[in-house]
Amino acid sequence: MRFSTLTRGMLCFSMICLCVSSVSAEVGVGAEPAEGAEVLFDGTRDMLDQKWTYWEGPRFNSSLPIKWKIVDDPVGDGTALMTYDPAAKGGKYGAADIVTKNKYRDFRLHVEFLVPNPGGNSGVYLQNRYEIQILDGDKTKHGMAAVINETPSPYHLYKGLGKWNSYDIVFRAARFRDGKLTEKPLVTMYFNGKKVHKNQVINKVWGGPNSGVDGGNDGGRGITDTPQGLKLQCEGHDILYRNIWIKELNLEEADTDFEK
Numbered sequence: 001m002r003f004s005t006l007t008r009g010m011l012c013f014s015m016i017c018l019c020v021s022s023v024s025a026e027v028g029v030g031a032e033p034a035e036g037a038e039v040l041f042d043g044t045r046d047m048l049d050q051k052w053t054y055w056e057g058p059r060f061n062s063s064l065p066i067k068w069k070i071v072d073d074p075v076g077d078g079t080a081l082m083t084y085d086p087a088a089k090g091g092k093y094g095a096a097d098i099v100t101k102n103k104y105r106d107f108r109l110h111v112e113f114l115v116p117n118p119g120g121n122s123g124v125y126l127q128n129r130y131e132i133q134i135l136d137g138d139k140t141k142h143g144m145a146a147v148i149n150e151t152p153s154p155y156h157l158y159k160g161l162g163k164w165n166s167y168d169i170v171f172r173a174a175r176f177r178d179g180k181l182t183e184k185p186l187v188t189m190y191f192n193g194k195k196v197h198k199n200q201v202i203n204k205v206w207g208g209p210n211s212g213v214d215g216g217n218d219g220g221r222g223i224t225d226t227p228q229g230l231k232l233q234c235e236g237h238d239i240l241y242r243n244i245w246i247k248e249l250n251l252e253e254a255d256t257d258f259e260k
Helices: 005-023 045-051
Strands: 038-041 052-054 069-072 079-082 098-100 106-114 121-126 130-135 164-172 175-177 180-183 186-191 194-201 240-249
Touching: 038 045, 045 052, 106 121, 121 164, 130 164, 130 186, 164 240
Parallel strands: none
Antiparallel strands: 038 240, 052 098, 069 079, 079 240, 106 164, 106 240, 121 130, 164 186, 175 180, 186 194
């Protein structure tokens, strides 16, 4: 079938719109799941057990069923997930972190969290490798909403203790050819509805082998070509999570930027 120049142009425009719409979605606290997204946590114990398990890394020291608690939302209706597990007491990250059973390559992600106490600490791990930090009181490259050790913390957008915050993320996994890394992972992120990271390159897995997959490979630089689950960190602090959803993407181009 042959198309006129105008028709071809309209088809190309439509394809571009479809591509953009597959990434774009509402952002911020309370954002509804994008069309075609998978809800990972809806406030129920059933979904926690159905879609999550412990990450059995080198420091793992808990046991199923997941010990994390379903608690009442302290500032709204419904329930939330609390990062409680005795195995992680004293800041032992990796001892009781939870990870999705499903594994993902490129994706659009929405996560909401609440820090109830000063110094509250957790983290959202993309592909169980790359941490988006949650750390009350820290404004450094290791602090709140930083792509850990890669970007400054956009701390001024943090709503503070006892309030819900949101991360909206598009992530593109590392690319390989013949087993060799050719393109590093990229991430674009909105923090509480404001774009704070755009096509940020992630250079390595930080934190060592207890932090996530590949953390012990060549000092975190030995990234492997495998999809992995979304991980939430338990570090002995009672961080709350709710409204977590993810949509798988196929980002052929090295571009994660998206508009809300």
